[in-house]
Amino acid sequence: MSGAAEVITALGGLTGLSTVVASVATLIQARRIRAQVSPNHGSSLADAVNRTDEQSARASDAIERLGEKLEAHSEAITRIESTLIASSQSVSRIEIEQTKTAADVMVTRHQIEGLARELKGLGQEIGDIRSTRDREHGDYDARIRSLERRA
Known part of the structure; x- marks a missing residue:
């Protein structure tokens, strides 16, 4: 028998040889996966996960800062709304x-117009009294x- 046949027989026949080949292939594949998963300061899957985790942490921090800014803006809007409500109430009071x-001006104007009519009427009465007096006085003079002349 040849040397290859003896090795095949020692390994358990063709089945044993195929098991050895499969084991070697599995070992090679495992080494490749380990190389991809182990950090190598660059292109490994572990490095990619680390970079993703760092970016997620930075994004989370940025979101938290934006949330704080949003809350500050919300408080400012609330203060502005309160000021607008107070201003609106002041405007309403001023309008009232x-x-x-x-209304007071209209009433006063109406009263003044009434007094003016009364004064005009009094003036006409005084004029009538004067003209009557002048007529009667003229008669006395005559x-x-x-x-x-008789005397």
């Missing part, structure tokens, strides 16, 4: 006061002159 003042 203006409406009251306008009577006195006629009496003076």
